[in-house]
Each structure stands twice: as structure tokens, then as C-alpha cells.
Amino acid sequence: MNVVATFTVTFTQILNEQGDLIQPLPDFAKDAETLIMLYRQMHMLRALDARAVIMQRTGKMGTYPSALGQEAVSIGMGAAMHKDDIFVPYYRDQGAMMQRGVTPTEILNYWGGDERASNFITPEAKEDFPICICISTQLLHAAGVAYALSLRGEKRAVVTGCGDGGTSEGDFYESINFAGAQRLPIVYVINNNQWAISVPRNKQTSTQTLAQKAFAGGFEGIQVDGNDVIAVRHVVEQALEKARKGGGPTLIEAITYRLCDHTTVDDASRYVDKPDLDKAWELEPFKRFYAYLEKEGLWDAQKEKALQEECSARMAEAAQACIHTAPAQPTDIIDYMYETLPASYQYQRDELSTAKLPEGH
Amino acid sequence: MPTITLAEAITQALAYEMTADNNVIVLGEDIAKNGGVFRTTVGLLEKFGEKRVIDTPLAESMIAGISIGMAAQGLKPVAEFQFMGFIYPAFDQIISHAARMRNRTRGRLSCPLVFRAPYGGGIHAPEHHSESTEALFAHIPGLRVVIPSSPARAYGLLLAAIRNPDPVLFLEPKRIYRMVKQDVPDDGQALPLDKCFVLREGNDVTLVTWGASTRETLIAADTLEQEGVSVEVIDVATIKPLDMETILNSVEKTRRCVIIHEAARTCGLGAEIAAQLAEHGLMSLLAPVQRVTGYDTVMPYLKLEKIYIPSVERILKSVQSIMEYA
Numbered sequence: 001m002n003v004v005a006t007f008t009v010t011f012t013q014i015l016n017e018q019g020d021l022i023q024p025l026p027d028f029a030k031d032a033e034t035l036i037m038l039y040r041q042m043h044m045l046r047a048l049d050a051r052a053v054i055m056q057r058t059g060k061m062g063t064y065p066s067a068l069g070q071e072a073v074s075i076g077m078g079a080a081m082h083k084d085d086i087f088v089p090y091y092r093d094q095g096a097m098m099q100r101g102v103t104p105t106e107i108l109n110y111w112g113g114d115e116r117a118s119n120f121i122t123p124e125a126k127e128d129f130p131i132c133i134c135i136s137t138q139l140l141h142a143a144g145v146a147y148a149l150s151l152r153g154e155k156r157a158v159v160t161g162c163g164d165g166g167t168s169e170g171d172f173y174e175s176i177n178f179a180g181a182q183r184l185p186i187v188y189v190i191n192n193n194q195w196a197i198s199v200p201r202n203k204q205t206s207t208q209t210l211a212q213k214a215f216a217g218g219f220e221g222i223q224v225d226g227n228d229v230i231a232v233r234h235v236v237e238q239a240l241e242k243a244r245k246g247g248g249p250t251l252i253e254a255i256t257y258r259l260c261d262h263t264t265v266d267d268a269s270r271y272v273d274k275p276d277l278d279k280a281w282e283l284e285p286f287k288r289f290y291a292y293l294e295k296e297g298l299w300d301a302q303k304e305k306a307l308q309e310e311c312s313a314r315m316a317e318a319a320q321a322c323i324h325t326a327p328a329q330p331t332d333i334i335d336y337m338y339e340t341l342p343a344s345y346q347y348q349r350d351e352l353s354t355a356k357l358p359e360g361h
Numbered sequence: 362m363p364t365i366t367l368a369e370a371i372t373q374a375l376a377y378e379m380t381a382d383n384n385v386i387v388l389g390e391d392i393a394k395n396g397g398v399f400r401t402t403v404g405l406l407e408k409f410g411e412k413r414v415i416d417t418p419l420a421e422s423m424i425a426g427i428s429i430g431m432a433a434q435g436l437k438p439v440a441e442f443q444f445m446g447f448i449y450p451a452f453d454q455i456i457s458h459a460a461r462m463r464n465r466t467r468g469r470l471s472c473p474l475v476f477r478a479p480y481g482g483g484i485h486a487p488e489h490h491s492e493s494t495e496a497l498f499a500h501i502p503g504l505r506v507v508i509p510s511s512p513a514r515a516y517g518l519l520l521a522a523i524r525n526p527d528p529v530l531f532l533e534p535k536r537i538y539r540m541v542k543q544d545v546p547d548d549g550q551a552l553p554l555d556k557c558f559v560l561r562e563g564n565d566v567t568l569v570t571w572g573a574s575t576r577e578t579l580i581a582a583d584t585l586e587q588e589g590v591s592v593e594v595i596d597v598a599t600i601k602p603l604d605m606e607t608i609l610n611s612v613e614k615t616r617r618c619v620i621i622h623e624a625a626r627t628c629g630l631g632a633e634i635a636a637q638l639a640e641h642g643l644m645s646l647l648a649p650v651q652r653v654t655g656y657d658t659v660m661p662y663l664k665l666e667k668i669y670i671p672s673v674e675r676i677l678k679s680v681q682s683i684m685e686y687a
């Protein structure tokens with residue numbers, strides 16, 4: 001009997017949970033400003049989530065999926081992308097969306113129930129996809145986008161994301177299979193936060209890693225410490241570089257922990273054991289980054305306080321802008337179904353044009 | 362002028378538009394080297410290369426899903442599902458994404474794509490190869506559903522579908538893929554996507570149909586004509602959006618209507634047409650609207666498929682039953 005194929009899954013960590021460097025820094029991380037920018041973006045995300053949860057609790061917004069504890073995944077991924085790369089997000093990727101220029105107000109407006117918020121104002125995200133609610137369907141869209149880039153010979157790449165549970169979907173496998181077969185410029189970032197609503201990672205699949213699923217698609221899958229923003233950015237950057245050069249796809253499993261409920265309508269205390277959660281808090285991404293920055297003389301308690309206040313104020317302002325966004329017209333619900341509304345539905349539009357906006361608007 | 366079959370008209374339209382517009386690409390299972398199991402994409406690989414004529418892996422949700430990504434990038438994918446009976450794994454992508462992308466992004470991204478699928482029974486195919494489930498898709502806002510029933514209409518409607526900026530489900534009645542030949546000039550002329558075709562004019566009864574059933578309907582019309590019944594035949598062709606105006610105008614004149622479709626009766630498109638006739642044309646009717654359709658059962662396997670598909674005899678019987686009303 002001969003071994004005909006072997007696969008290796010590596011795990012990358014640069015900053016351990018104490019904030020010690022366990023490997024040399026990648027070049028981007030030697031620049032203090034870059035590091036502080038990453039830390040700042042993580043804080044912006046945490047502040048956005050906190051504000052969104054408050055808004056939902058006070059009836060000012062719909063259901064919201066916080067990224068608490070997973071900030072390094074979204075922010076590391078967003079920071080690694082070039083502006084002209086294309087992002088096909090899943091519903092917990094609001095951090096990277098903000099880095100792409102989507103405003104906090106737009107994100108709040110989206111979850112507040114306004115489709116207009118996915119018509120991003122910034123031209124930088126004009127090719128990016130809207131938040132995807134259905135699980136892993138977006139991975140196929142991302143592969144189609146990557147095919148278009150490749151067909152036109154463009155040196156751009158696509159980043160797409162999903163959760164650990166998302167890797168059980170057929171569309172996940174169909175996407176990596178096509179991407180591998182066509183050697184597409186695409187990077188899959190799996191936010192393995194250990195939970196798919198209430199179902200734990202070990203019930204989702206018996207594979208030792210999620211990263212190894214990439215080998216079924218014929219390309220490399222790697223793990224990264226998803227609580228280490230430097231490591232996440234580093235591996236996503238490398239994967240993107242490879243993709244842009246025609247080296248094909250990469251799947252990155254970022255290992256982290258969902259420190260929050262699945263969404264604001266979930267109650268994780270029904271299924272998460274407290275000791276596990278306490279342990280996960282020890283590993284979360286801010287603590288180690290703060291410790292490292294402090295050791296390097298780049299950060300202190302005063303700066304931390306000022307940044308937190310700034311982020312909080314920024315999101316309070318975004319919340320106000322969201323609350324004061326003028327409602328869409330009733331006819332908006334039918335005007336974007338077709339480029340030109342077919343004549344046979346015109347009478348329905350006429351009826352909508354006389355509809356009254358619901359109370360509260 | 363080429364005299365071609367409906368299947369060849371599909372190929373002719375694809376080749377025309379791929380030449381005219383570099384953004385048009387075709388993809389699906391067995392469509393490149395093999396030219397499609399019905400040979401509707403024959404010769405395209407040689408003309409346009411493997412980047413634009415893609416043999417995909419065998420996965421229907423993927424075919425739909427990647428088409429959405431391609432379309433959002435400005436390509437115009439024409440994706441083939443090998444048979445309509447295999448389209449269901451792609452349901453989610455078609456309904457939840459292709460049909461909604463423009464609305465979800467308020468026009469920022471859109472899906473100018475065509476999903477093609479051979480549909481309907483009567484070719485002695487295996488199980489799951491003979492379905493007519495157009496009504497499932499006609500129910501979905503954001504989609505268009507188009508069914509040609511002649512080589513010329515296949516050519517003109519497919520061109521229109523590819524050029525349309527929204528997702529179009531293009532169903533090809535495979536029973537008549539090669540039944541008739543017609544002169545179809547390769548002139549790039551598209552047909553309208555929201556207009557029924559009046560195939561013959563008459564005064565006593567309107568027969569409304571589409572797809573392969575146009576054949577039995579036209580034969581029935583000939584027979585009825587000999588019996589002194591003047592028959593108007595409408596090929597709906599654009600199932601969604603539905604051109605009720607043409608149907609209503611016809612029924613206003615003939616005052617009788619029979620709807621013929623191969624799909625199962627309950628919630629078939631005939632129900633929608635009958636409902637709209639009741640809403641807008643009740644006063645012009647002399648007789649109850651009739652439907653001649655497939656039965657509310659699974660499309661039978663090949664030995665009994667003929668008793669399922671609406672026959673000339675069933676159409677005649679239905680028309681004769683309402684000629685009594687005067």
C-alpha cells in the first residue's frame with residue numbers, strides 16, 4: 001500500500017495570549033501607526049456592536065449579530081485587502097465592511113430594516129456584495145466574481161467569509177470545488193467562533209480542522225489564531241498576494257470564540273457553559289494586543305480611555321444619524337425588482353404610491 | 362436563410378450574441394466539449410474558447426450561484442441546467458439571490474443572466490427528466506420566465522433574454538426541439554419579453570397555451586375549424602410578466618377561453634390566467650373558463666407519459682363542452 005496524498009494544516013500565531021511575540025513580526029507590523037490603526041479599527045467595531053445592541057434592546061433596531069470576541073478576524077481580514085479587491089461578506093463581517101468604507105450608519109440602517117443601506121455610499125465598496133443572511137450562499141457568488149476577474153485577466157482578488165457552521169453547507173463545498181478547479185483568485189476566511197447558533201463545532205463536523213476541507217477543493221487550507229489580529233492580517237495578505245499572482249484559492253480557518261449571543265434574539269446562556277466562556281474571555285483579541293502595544297511603549301491607559309470614548313461617541317453619532325434617516329417611499333419596495341417595472345405590475349405600483357408610511361416614521 | 366430546428370435556433374442565438382457581446386458567456390454541465398446533451402451549445406467552444414464556454418463541475422446550486430457573481434461583475438452568463446427536473450438544488454440561489462440582488466442593493470448590483478433548461482415530457486426520458494414546473498418560478502418576483510414554442514421565437518426570445526438586464530428563466534420545450542424547421546434569419550432581431558403571440562386568429566373561442574402544447578393546440582384548432590368553430594390560438598411565451606392584455610382582448614372578441622398547459626393543474630399558470638379573466642373579463646365570457654392540463658400527480662415515467670400530456674382529444678372535448686353556451 002502506498003501513500004498517494006498527504007496534507008498538512010499549519011497554525012499561525014504571532015502574538016500569544018500574553019501579548020508576547022512568538023515569531024518575528026511581518027513587515028506591516030513593524031510600523032507603529034499601522035498597529036495602532038488596527039487596534040483602533042477593532043475598537044470601532046466593538047463600539048459599533050455595543051451601540052447596535054443598545055439600539056435593538058431599546059426598540060430602535062431589528063435583530064443584530066454582534067462580533068464580540070471576533071474583532072481580530074474581521075479587522076485583520078479587512079486590513080489585508082486592497083481597495084480594489086472585492087469583498088463578499090457574511091452577516092458578521094461588519095468590521096471589514098467599515099474598513100472598506102461602508103459607514104456605521106449604513107450598517108445600523110441595514111439592520112434597522114432599510115435596504116437602501118446596501119447601496120453603499122462609498123465608491124470604494126461599489127463592487128462589494130451586501131451582507132448575506134443565507135448561510136454560505138455568498139461563497140458561490142464570490143467564486144463567480146473571482147471567475148469574472150480571472151476571465152478579464154485582472155490582478156485583483158476576492159475575499160469572502162462564513163462561519164464554522166457555514167462549512168457544513170453544500171454551497172460551501174460547491175464553491176471551494178469550483179474555485180479549486182478553476183484556480184480562482186479567492187480567499188475564504190472562516191470565522192470559527194465555535195458555535196453555529198447553539199450547535200457546537202464538534203457537532204458540526206468530525207474533521208479535525210475546518211481548514212482541511214480546502215483540500216477537498218484541491219487547494220491549501222490553513223489555521224490562524226483568530227484572536228491575533230497581526231496573524232490574521234498576515235495570513236490573509238499572503239493568501240491575497242498568492243491569489244493575485246494566479247496561485248489560486250486559499251482557505252483560512254480563523255479560530256476564535258463567540259463571546260456574545262448569536263444575535264440579539266438568541267440567549268447563549270441556554271447552551272454555553274460558563275467556565276468555557278470565562279476561559280474564552282482570557283483569550284480574546286484586545287487584551288493581548290493592548291499588552292503588546294503597552295510593552296512597546298505605544299499605548300497606555302490614558303490613550304485607551306480616550307480611544308474608547310472617541311469610538312463610543314462616533315457610534316452614538318451614527319445611531320442618531322440612523323434614527324433620523326428619512327424613510328424610503330412605499331414605492332421603493334417595488335421599484336427595484338426589475339430595471340424597468342413590467343407594465344403588468346404598474347397598477348400595483350400605483351396602489352403603493354398611495355400607501356401611508358407606518359406610524360413611527 | 363437557414364432552415365433550422367428550435368434547438369438549432371438556440372445555438373444560433375447564443376453564437377450571435379456571444380459574437381456581438383464579449384460579456385456573454387455560457388456555462389453548465391457537458392455544454393462545452395460535448396455541446397450539451399441536446400447539442401444546443403454545439404460549436405461554441407471552438408468559436409469562443411474555454412474561458413467563455415465553461416464545462417462546470419456537476420453541481421446545480423453552484424451553476425446558479427457563480428452566475429450571480431459573474432453577473433454582478435457585468436458578465437452576462439447564460440447557464441444551462443441539463444433538465445428542469447434537476448433545477449431544484451439551485452432554487453435557493455435563483456429565488457433568494459438572483460431574483461433579489463437588484464432590490465437588496467437598491468439597484469447597485471444586478472443579475473443580467475439567463476438560466477436555460479430543457480423542460481416538459483414526451484421524449485421517453487428517465488424519471489425526473491420531464492417536469493413542467495414553470496409556475497414555481499412564475500410566482501417569484503424579480504424573475505422573468507420565458508418559453509419559446511417555435512424556432513423563430515426561440516431565437517428572438519433568447520436574444521431578448523440575454524439582453525434583458527434582469528434574471529430570466531428560459532425554458533425550452535424539448536419535445537419540440539427538433540419537430541419543426543423554420544427559416545430563421547440570423548439577424549440579431551430580438552422579440553419582446555412581455556407580449557403574447559397570436560398564432561392564429563378566430564372568433565369563437567380562444568385557446569391559450571405555451572411550450573410544446575402549442576402543437577396539440579394548433580392541431581385541435583385545425584380540426585375545430587373544419588367543424589365550423591373559428592379558433593384563436595395564443596402562445597403566451599412570456600409566462601412572467603404575463604401579457605393579459607392580449608388574452609383579454611382576444612376573449613373579449615371570442616367570449617370563450619380554454620387554457621392548455623402540460624404542468625399539473627393546481628396552482629398552474631392556468632389558474633392565474635383564469636383568475637385574471639374573472640377579475641377583468643368576466644362580463645365578456647359566455648362560458649366558464651376551461652383548463653386542459655396535466656394531472657395533479659407526478660409526471661409519469663415514460664410508459665404512461667402520453668396519458669398525462671394534454672392531448673388533441675382532450676382539447677377538442679373541452680372546447681366542444683363550452684360551444685353549447687351561446
Ligand SMILES: [Mg+2]
Pocket residue numbers: 163164165191192193194195196197
Ligand atoms: Mg459560528
